[in-house]
Amino acid sequence: MENQENQEKKHKRRVRYSGTHPRNYKEKYKELNPEKYADTISKVIKKGGTPAGMHISICVNEILDFFDIQPGQQGLDATLGYGGHTSKMLEKLQGEGHIYGLDVDPIESAKTKKRLEEKGFGPDILTVKLENFANIDKVAEEAGKFDFVLADLGVSSMQIDNPDRGFTFKAEGPLDLRMNPEKGISAAERLRDISKEELTGMLIENSDEPYAEEIAEAITEKIRKGGKIETTTGLHQVIEETLAFIPEKERKEAVRKSSQRVFQALRIDVNNEFEVLYDFLDKLPGVLKPGGKVAILTFHSGEDRLVKKSFKQWKKEGLYSEIAKDVIRPSKEECFRNSRAKCTKMRWAIRAEE
Template identity: 75%
Template sequence: MEEKIHKRRVHYSGTHPKRFEEKYKEHDPEKYADTIEKVISKGSTPAGMHISICVNEILDFLQIQPGQQGLDATLGYGGHTRRMLEKLQGKGHMYALDVDPIEIVKTKQRLAEAGYGEDILTIKQTNFRNIDQVAEEAGGFDFILADLGVSSMQIDNPDRGFTYKFDGPLDLRLDPEKGESAAERLREVSYEELVGMFQENSDEPYAEEIATVIMKRNRTKNYVETTTQMKDAIEEALAFVPEKDRKEAVKKSCQRCFQALRIDVNSEFEVLYDFLDKLPDALRPGGKVAILTFHSGEDRLVKRAFKAGAKAGVYSEVSKDVIRPSAEECARNPRARSTKMRWAVKAE
């Protein structure tokens, strides 16, 4: 007799499952729209989703017209791309880039299902530092958006190692198929280099103390390989901080050191520098570019490049001050709090 296999229905464990993989409703936003809305209204980002930032500010500035050609240099979940595509009203074309081989496939499928196929949208898995090649193929752009950094899907996925909040491999690569993971980088880095990385990338005040602990672990072959081990190393380094202040100090150092490692393994400053350098030639005369940054190092580079471009007459106009998301947007999406937007218009 054939044995009957009793298959249990996938169960949403409790009303608030904590594990990323168990949040299956949040992973399927089209099907569970009510759950998604509830999660967002509580100021959280559903697992497997990313809430686009400064959408109205970007669209107000870009003034996209049907028939134009645009580039989203950082596709992510495709939220901005989708809103920009809506403005094309079926006429024109968009290119969208991302280095992430995992999320790009899901986003491509999601956008195709929403009616944005290859006739109107070309998605490429490439680094935006190759904007010159993309612009050559496309014939230049009327509008460009770059929303730097990482998406919520990347941060929330423990396998990617972007946060100390979940245990996982200390990876932090936007493209895990290329280059060295953060754990590999930590094994071979020198003390001086590590101190410089923490200080220059994230202004870490305890850079020396944290680097000392990591070097000690390397010497004893007790390598820092997971996000939790990285947090432990930071806790050990900050043991001298008075107990009442320690928890907060460890949290802040974790945020800064993870950011510093991410910037390092993805060469984020070098990549942004190349992008900003090639940007004017990728824009058509009168073309517009908006860039969202998430920390002072990035914003400084953008500000400097736009200012130099305006001085050289390459840009006819650049934003005088940074544009910030509204208080309402920050309340709805806490990840928007550190966002700064700048824009520029290519000279005619």
Template identity: 70%
Template sequence: MIFFEVFPRFTKNRIHGIMKKTGQIKPEDKENFMNQESQIPHKRRVRYKGKYPKKFEEKYKELQPEKYKDTIEHVISKGNTPAGMHISIMVKEIIDFLEIRPGQVGFDATLGYGGHTKAMLECLRGQGHMYATDVDPEESAKTRKRLAEQGFGEDILTIKLQNFCTIDEIAEEVGGFDFILADLGVSSMQIDNPKRGFSFKVDGPLDLRLNQETGISAAQRLDTISREELAGMLDENSDEPYCEEIAKAITDEIRRGNHIDTTTKLREVIEKTLSFLPEKERKDTVKKTCQRVFQALRIDVNREFEVLYDFMEKLPGALKPGGRVAILTFHSGEDKLVKKALKQGYKDGIYSDYSKDVIRPSAQECAQNGRARSTKMRWAVKA
């Protein structure tokens, strides 16, 4: 096989002759040698129409960032996120606040692509330890491998496949944390992959689970939900103004025996429900409504509010005295919960200081990464 790689134009018979003369192959091995290449399946990359790939699975260069660095830089320079990647938000602001020093112990509640984790590890300069959690087995395995290849192995980084609301268990095990980061946003790798069902822009199974190996999908949730419960979910989880109309349309569709099991089917129900709107405002309203409906379902199937509430309750006990925590939120529901918890903790004397106002990403960062626009950062310091 080495000959084929170095001299691709050589015929099999010619290579066989060379190897036979040099004693590298026996006559009886000829048949096995000649069939060797056919035994190894050849996997070709996904072909696509047009000059540039459009579908997630076709973007083979973006999905191999280590091999095609120029392509990655070009995509990012245009203000886009390469397929299969995630651009970490507000890294400088987080690092500036946490004031990480070598020898400290830290916790990244949501590992994701590992961008924030890497930045914090670099501050440790090989001294201390980082712990990180993630519920996505597929993406956390990729991130573990990526960080290990960059020099951040198990000697300085421990990754646990569990929910970040178990922070109390980890803190008890390691003796507490000097700094904590919780980035509550969904990673771009999950949003962009059609198989995960997070985006209404591309067709895929209506799943929305962060861990597809447990729980029920959004499609299964819709199969059994009542109209009243769905309307309440849309209102509570995303402040959807058309929650009643959307809930009625979805439950009526399912009652007729039409399962809403793909992202396209759900989007089409929303479009049909809002068809009464004036044409000039319909497109924008449909887009925003789709975003809110998908958000509400994602929050529900992953129990995001319950998990965040548990985390905020356990947070003070996980921080060492003087320890610092930074939290990134992405919608009003979770931001209100975080704000209330930090404010109450300050009143109770648990925190010596906390953010009275949110910190937002710079205009430059928002221009380079559109997904940063809704981000709010809040922080606190343990008394």
């Protein structure tokens, strides 16, 4: 009996990987346990990388400088993600005030809530809600208006890096791309019934894809003939085959960029990102206190155009007293430390006094 118990308690060794360095997401066990392997995390970040399962927040100093958060204020992080921005904003409150954090991802928001609680940010100062930021008006009805609101419109690195979520073509995984995998339809399902014309329009509108027509034709023709595009690598392969006409010297980079744009366009579509952003921008002035501030980080031209247009319109109508004249970009040093910061644009606005 005792031997049996000892066998049950026997330590189970982790699965070994070939070579000297882990290659895929699940093999990076040290990066996936940052609390235990802090040295490994530090080394990855110093080299300009993002540890697997983590997300390095962008423009933190610029956001904090603009908000000038004071103890006792109430804020909203409309896109909680890994919680990096929220954590820094909570520190500025010095134990007085409250921040609401919203996210549609049930998997990551639960992890972030636990992570922030372990840092000492409990329900007395932080409320995490599984809620789309299009519904900020409902949140404000419950919480009251906000002194500051942040929205980081980028996809979190832990979503991109995990092949099971289907956000990247660099690893085999289901072609999903949903922020909340429990709602809506996956990208694979979306492609099954889409027409060439609709897909072409989607690729142009959502990502300015220069080879939209060629790629849309290849995808829809493959499916029409009974083929399936169910995985991330499967879609990448179709794009690669479609762009075979590009000179070999330029082809690899062209395929990489087109793959990024196609995945972006599909992600925007299956998550209704533009529609959600429209609603968010439309409701923003109504949830800010007089003099309240909003900062938004965008990562592609379509998002930035919507934010810029909305801010200008609300300023014209007198709801914003001041808006950013130019975009704020991460410093060269930050872009070196975090390559995913390079395409970031930050815009801000201040609610007019009533």
